Amino acid sequence: MATRELKLRWEPVACDICQRSLLRGEYPVRFYDGQTVHMVCDLCTGRAHRQGWLREGTHLAESAPAAHAERARSLVARLRTRRASEVARESASAQAAVVDDLPHHVQAVPSAADAQIARALGMFNASEHARTIAGVLHSLGAPNVHARALGGDPLVEITVVWELRWYRFEVDFENGVVRQSGQGYEHDELGRELPPANVSADEAGRLALR
Numbered sequence: 001m002a003t004r005e006l007k008l009r010w011e012p013v014a015c016d017i018c019q020r021s022l023l024r025g026e027y028p029v030r031f032y033d034g035q036t037v038h039m040v041c042d043l044c045t046g047r048a049h050r051q052g053w054l055r056e057g058t059h060l061a062e063s064a065p066a067a068h069a070e071r072a073r074s075l076v077a078r079l080r081t082r083r084a085s086e087v088a089r090e091s092a093s094a095q096a097a098v099v100d101d102l103p104h105h106v107q108a109v110p111s112a113a114d115a116q117i118a119r120a121l122g123m124f125n126a127s128e129h130a131r132t133i134a135g136v137l138h139s140l141g142a143p144n145v146h147a148r149a150l151g152g153d154p155l156v157e158i159t160v161v162w163e164l165r166w167y168r169f170e171v172d173f174e175n176g177v178v179r180q181s182g183q184g185y186e187h188d189e190l191g192r193e194l195p196p197a198n199v200s201a202d203e204a205g206r207l208a209l210r
């Protein structure tokens with residue numbers, strides 16, 4: 001009787017790193033830390049790799065502990081290398097996100113801060129970064145979005161913040177470029193204090209001034 005009750009109850013899985021309950025349709029990735037199996041959400045797999053956990057299915061038989069540890073170590077090294085090349089690719093594609101359809105030579109930089117921000121949001125929406133935001137928004141819900149014109153430079157900084165994740169972008173009018181300038185998990189990593197949230201995001205990751 002007890003087992004039947006257990007089977008009928010639906011237990012949402014929580015991510016062992018961010019503690020978030022996974023949504024329907026999300027599946028945890030199983031990681032092994034050498035002793036225990038952990039459930040990790042899609043957004044935290046990079047973090048799991050960084051702390052040396054192995055994706056389950058990659059760990060090896062327990063029969064020869066010394067050899068096992070040896071191989072596990074080289075596997076961790078390989079995973080780290082792969083992670084590093086992923087990061088390199090991500091930043092390369094961020095650099096390549098040039099908005100080509102802007103005629104650079106004729107666009108005057110709007111003087112009022114709000115006009116600058118509105119124009120920056122338009123460039124952001126036309127960039128691939130809007131899709132990145134849409135993807136995260138799909139599982140974490142609506143973010144707080146802060147945009148501000150950085151005095152002196154023809155530059156707008158956009159910070160998109162969830163409780164467990166953030167992204168920062170720079171919109172460079174002079175070069176017609178939207179680039180990702182940072183990302184992380186902890187609010188402390190954001191460094192300075194954020195301006196009040198002044199931008200909304202729709203489901204497609206498109207940003208608009210509130």
Ligand SMILES: [Zn+2]
Binds near residue numbers: 015041042043
């Ligand atoms: Zn997680």
